[in-house]
Structures are given as structure tokens and as C-alpha cells.
Amino acid sequence: MFGGTVRGRKTTLRVPADADLEAHKRWAADMRIRRAGPVGRWHEPAATATWKERWTEQAKDKSSVLWSIAAADQLVGYARIHFDGAPHADGISIDQFVIDPEHARKGYGWDAALTLHRWAFDFMNLRLAAIDRVAADDVGRQRILERLGYVRFGHGHGVYYRDGAYVDQYLYQMERDTWNERWPDEREYPPLGEDSER
Amino acid sequence: MFGPRLDGKNGVTLRAPTLDDAKIFVRWMLEPETTRFWGGRTADFRDEAFAERHKKNADDPTRVIWSIAYEDETVGFAGLFDIDWVARDCESGIFIGRADLYGRGIATEAVRLRTEFAWREMRLHRVHNWISLRNRGSRRANEKSGYRQMGLLKRYGFRSGQWYDDWLGEVFPPGSPAGTFVPPSKGG
Numbered sequence: 001m002f003g004g005t006v007r008g009r010k011t012t013l014r015v016p017a018d019a020d021l022e023a024h025k026r027w028a029a030d031m032r033i034r035r036a037g038p039v040g041r042w043h044e045p046a047a048t049a050t051w052k053e054r055w056t057e058q059a060k061d062k063s064s065v066l067w068s069i070a071a072a073d074q075l076v077g078y079a080r081i082h083f084d085g086a087p088h089a090d091g092i093s094i095d096q097f098v099i100d101p102e103h104a105r106k107g108y109g110w111d112a113a114l115t116l117h118r119w120a121f122d123f124m125n126l127r128l129a130a131i132d133r134v135a136a137d138d139v140g141r142q143r144i145l146e147r148l149g150y151v152r153f154g155h156g157h158g159v160y161y162r163d164g165a166y167v168d169q170y171l172y173q174m175e176r177d178t179w180n181e182r183w184p185d186e187r188e189y190p191p192l193g194e195d196s197e198r
Numbered sequence: 199m200f201g202p203r204l205d206g207k208n209g210v211t212l213r214a215p216t217l218d219d220a221k222i223f224v225r226w227m228l229e230p231e232t233t234r235f236w237g238g239r240t241a242d243f244r245d246e247a248f249a250e251r252h253k254k255n256a257d258d259p260t261r262v263i264w265s266i267a268y269e270d271e272t273v274g275f276a277g278l279f280d281i282d283w284v285a286r287d288c289e290s291g292i293f294i295g296r297a298d299l300y301g302r303g304i305a306t307e308a309v310r311l312r313t314e315f316a317w318r319e320m321r322l323h324r325v326h327n328w329i330s331l332r333n334r335g336s337r338r339a340n341e342k343s344g345y346r347q348m349g350l351l352k353r354y355g356f357r358s359g360q361w362y363d364d365w366l367g368e369v370f371p372p373g374s375p376a377g378t379f380v381p382p383s384k385g386g
Binding site: 004005043055060119122185190 | 224225227230231233234237241242243244246247332353356357358360
């Protein structure tokens, strides 16, 4: 499936549009992004026709959701999650989370991550979010996860191979209770009063 | 199937949905302003998917779907779903996709037209629905057409730190003896 609008402060998660395909082609072929491992690599580089087929499959897949990440009107990245144990899932895994290197260091990664987790915990009321594809030297993503409230629950050794060497894998998880404790004011909607109605 | 054109008061009309309407419907459901009491804001968003869904709706004999037009502009949809043609019972639904038009009585008039059609043209015996208790606009629109509470499902929906109860309503044709409790037969 594709995900609808979830607004953050600097970024918006929005429905992917056909015009975004060119960026996906570019991102899949960008070694700076691929270096992150599977969290930065949705697919291998391919022709436009193949990307369109992938797009169609993603739209039809009810076990996962793809968003484009926009800042103002500009496409700056994408996020993709899957429901663990779909269709009766109460948790998600983050499969890909990418900010275009041309837009790095603007706070978009953090803002989009916070927005994505607001959707997961405050809107969808999911119990758990996890990510099992963070490279041990990927300090940027680790900082974002730990600031959100993720805890590391696993350490794979020599899992990813690139630049002529193996790198370890870190696995993180975060529960809804942690979200509620740490981000009590991050609300998709202002809560309704005891007897109020919309 | 799609419903026929029904002209109501205050610029409200129910009319058969077009493919362009079907595309707008899904877009509305992906926006925060209209989905506090609705689904998870995810969908298959391809043009092909809209067309497929539109055709399926048109072919389905157990549902009747209308676009809601306000001053000739499509602003939502209404329908009768899961029609049991033997029991002559079905579920109803309505969605106003334009948050800037809330409070103008559009839903009230659309529900009135839909309900009247269910009795006068479809000879239905009962219509029921589920509405978030906190969704006052939708609930009041249905109550004005005669829907009455038949149940309350506690903690059915969750949004922004709060659980919402779901209001279960039902409505019968004017003068219907239905709703009057008749003890079950002892057999024989």
C-alpha cells in the first residue's frame, strides 16, 4: 500500500506519486545511500519499466506501506514499513528509511522519523516498532532511534559486506509505552475533552 | 450498483459516482482532517486500482453508492452496503471529504435522501450502521433521519491517546411495527 498524509514540523509523509520514481532510480544507484545496507536499499537499480512494476506491487501489497518524504514541495526521501504478522499485526518493522544525501543535515531525518512514529503509536495504536537492519557504523540512524526511545536488542556479527569488509548489524525495538512516556505531547489530533464531540 | 440522482434541499444532491469521484474519495481518506474517525490512511493509490474499485462497486448487487454533491461539486459519498435482499436489511455509510464544509447540514440532507430511497424505492425493512460516538456530526445526521441507538461498543477505536466508543444505530420505515419486541414462538 501507499501511505497518506502525516504532517511533521519540517517534513510531510505523503502519498508517493509517479513523478517520485526517478528519484527512487537515482537513490537505488547512489553508493552513499546503499552504504547503509538494506535499510537504505529498497531495490537494486533498474529500468523505468521495472520500477513501475515494483511500484504496482508495492501499491497492492497490504502487508507494507511506502511513503514519500517531502519538505515543503520538494521530495527529500522515503520510508517503508511492513506489518509484522499482517493482516492482524500489532507491530511494524521499518524496512527502509532514506533521506537524500543532497538534503542531509537539515533535520529532515529526525522530523520524518518522529512523524512516522506518531502515525504508528498515536494514530494506529500499534504495540511495537522494530528495525533489524542498522549497520553498526551507521551512527546517524542510531542517534535518531535512540532519541525516539528505541533500545538495542540484538547485535549480529559480520552481517553486511561493503567497502571490502564486513560490518556488524544492530537490532532495535521500541514499545508503545515508551512512546507514551517519552512523547506525551506528540499528538496527531488534540485530545477531545471527557464529554466533548467533534 | 450506483444510485440514481436524488435532488435534495440546500444544494445537496446524491448522484451516481464517476471515476473521477472515485479518485477523489480515496484522496480524502488519506488526509488527517477527515480521518480522525476513519481508517489507517493507507491504500492502493494507483489509477488502475481506482478504476477496478469503481467497476466493482458498479457491478455489486449488494450495495448502492452515491456521490454527494453540494452546489454541484462532489464533496463526499454515501451508500447502502451488504444488502441482505431476503431480510431486506443493510448497513449504511457516509463520508464528507471536505472538512471546510462540515456543519452545513450536507450529511443530514444526504442521509435523509438515502434513507427515504431505502424505504420508497428499495422496500428495505431496516438499515443499521456503526458510528464513532464522538463523531457528533455524522451521528446527529443519522439521528435526524430516525436512527436510534441499539448498542454501544466500548473502546472500539483509538486516536491520539484516547479510546472512542462506537455507536450502533438502526432505523425502520415510518409506521413499521419492527422494533416492537415479539416473544419467540414456542414452536408447534
